[in-house]
Amino acid sequence: xxxxxxxxxxxxxxxxxxxxxxxxxxxxxxxxxxxxxxxxxxxxxxxxxxxxxxxxxxxxxxxxxxxxx
Amino acid sequence: xxxxxxxxxxxxxxxxxxxxxxxxxxxxxxxxxxxxxxxxxxxxxxxxxxxxxxxxxxxxxxxxxxxxxxxxxxxxxxxxxxxxxxxxxxxxxxxxxxxxxxxxxxxxxxxxxxxxxxxxxxxxxxxxxxxxxxxxxxxxxxxxxxxxxxxxxxxxxxxxxxxxxxxxxxxxxxxxxxxxxxxxxxxxxxxxxxxxxxxxxxxxxxxxxxxxxxxxxxxxxxxxxxxxxxxxxxxxxxxxxxxxxxxxxxxxxxxxxxxxxxxxxxxxxxxxxxxxxxxxxxxxxxxxxxxxxxxxxxxxxxxxxxxxx
Numbered sequence: 001x002x003x004x005x006x007x008x009x010x011x012x013x014x015x016x017x018x019x020x021x022x023x024x025x026x027x028x029x030x031x032x033x034x035x036x037x038x039x040x041x042x043x044x045x046x047x048x049x050x051x052x053x054x055x056x057x058x059x060x061x062x063x064x065x066x067x068x069x
Numbered sequence: 070x071x072x073x074x075x076x077x078x079x080x081x082x083x084x085x086x087x088x089x090x091x092x093x094x095x096x097x098x099x100x101x102x103x104x105x106x107x108x109x110x111x112x113x114x115x116x117x118x119x120x121x122x123x124x125x126x127x128x129x130x131x132x133x134x135x136x137x138x139x140x141x142x143x144x145x146x147x148x149x150x151x152x153x154x155x156x157x158x159x160x161x162x163x164x165x166x167x168x169x170x171x172x173x174x175x176x177x178x179x180x181x182x183x184x185x186x187x188x189x190x191x192x193x194x195x196x197x198x199x200x201x202x203x204x205x206x207x208x209x210x211x212x213x214x215x216x217x218x219x220x221x222x223x224x225x226x227x228x229x230x231x232x233x234x235x236x237x238x239x240x241x242x243x244x245x246x247x248x249x250x251x252x253x254x255x256x257x258x259x260x261x262x263x264x265x266x267x268x269x270x271x272x273x274x275x276x277x278x279x280x281x282x283x284x285x286x287x288x289x290x291x292x293x294x295x296x297x298x299x300x301x302x303x304x305x306x307x308x309x310x311x312x313x314x315x316x317x318x319x320x321x322x323x324x325x326x327x328x329x330x331x332x333x334x335x336x337x338x339x340x341x342x343x344x345x346x347x348x349x350x351x352x353x354x355x356x357x358x359x360x361x362x363x364x365x366x367x368x369x370x371x372x373x374x375x376x377x378x
Contacts, residue, residue, distance in 0.1 A: 028079075030081060031079045031080070031081055034080065034081050034082060035079075035080070038080075038082070038083075038087075041084045041087075052121060052124075052180075052184070053184070055117055056117060056118065056184045059115050059117045059118065060118075
């Protein structure tokens with residue numbers, strides 16, 4: 001039986017088809033929400049850093065890496 | 070061969086829990102005193118560079134607070150005041166807090182060094198290391214002088230602010246350092262008087278636990294007697310105007326009066342026995358805020374007068 005036949009069989013027996021549970025940790029909706037909030041906070045912090053370096057580069061001019069010790 | 074990996078329970082920690090790890094109230098006082106150090110420093114600093122310095126100092130303070138909570142999670146769990154913190158309450162795993170704290174510490178020092186100057190970054194690194202290693206890991210659990218020596222970490226932010234503006238240090242920020250350094254013992258010992266049971270349960274050798282309440286009251290009075298003239302030093306040394314001097318002397322006198330009342334409270338065992346220590350604790354916060362706010366007012370007034378003249 002080819003892969004195509006197998007796929008057709010699966011489609012014909014759609015009602016009986018149940019996807020196998022994926023291995024690994026399954027997050028609850030609350031854990032997903034918490035992870036999303038943390039990810040957004042990390043993204044915002046990185047964004048702030050990028051903007052900060054950009055603005056300070058403009059403020060200090062081309063000599064940004066030249067400083068007396 | 071199959072390998073079974075042990076998974077920790079996926080985290081439910083929210084952004085607020087991580088902010089709580091950074092001790093936002095302590096952070097606000099650190100930023101305020103650093104801001105004063107930055108403003109009273111001579112010369113001009115670009116507002117963007119000043120804001121960057123304050124941001125780094127705030128994050129550095131947050132890193133120190135986070136690493137403190139990571140190391141002290143065991144004793145935090147035994148004290149009523151701290152049992153609900155994110156790590157003892159189980160909302161953040163210790164490893165997560167350690168990684169968060171180290172990231173913030175490294176990031177704040179590196180960014181301050183790159184965008185502001187190396188002297189300020191070195192002082193920030195010293196402050197974080199002193200608070201975490203010297204105070205938290207060493208002194209806090211071993212000696213009743215923990216907050217006296219450890220107080221140096223909390224006293225450094227005005228010097229970091231000054232260094233951010235000038236790239237060096239001078240006598241003025243060292244006077245501010247000394248004011249906070251001598252303010253710390255009366256402030257924390259007043260707290261430890263009415264939290265004595267908590268500290269004893271956690272096994273922390275705070276002065277009232279080890280030497281008794283009478284000795285603590287006496288030490289508070291001694292430090293207040295040193296603090297009052299020291300608070301007026303910026304005026305006496307000519308760094309601040311008469312208005313600052315009057316406020317500093319009045320606030321210093323109030324601090325001594327409250328310390329005397331606290332010492333008197335020890336003799337009579339009243340039902341409301343810790344009211345004097347609570348009053349001194351609250352006033353000590355106002356005292357430090359007043360002094361540093363007056364330095365700002367003084368500098369603003371001097372700038373305004375200079376502008377008019």
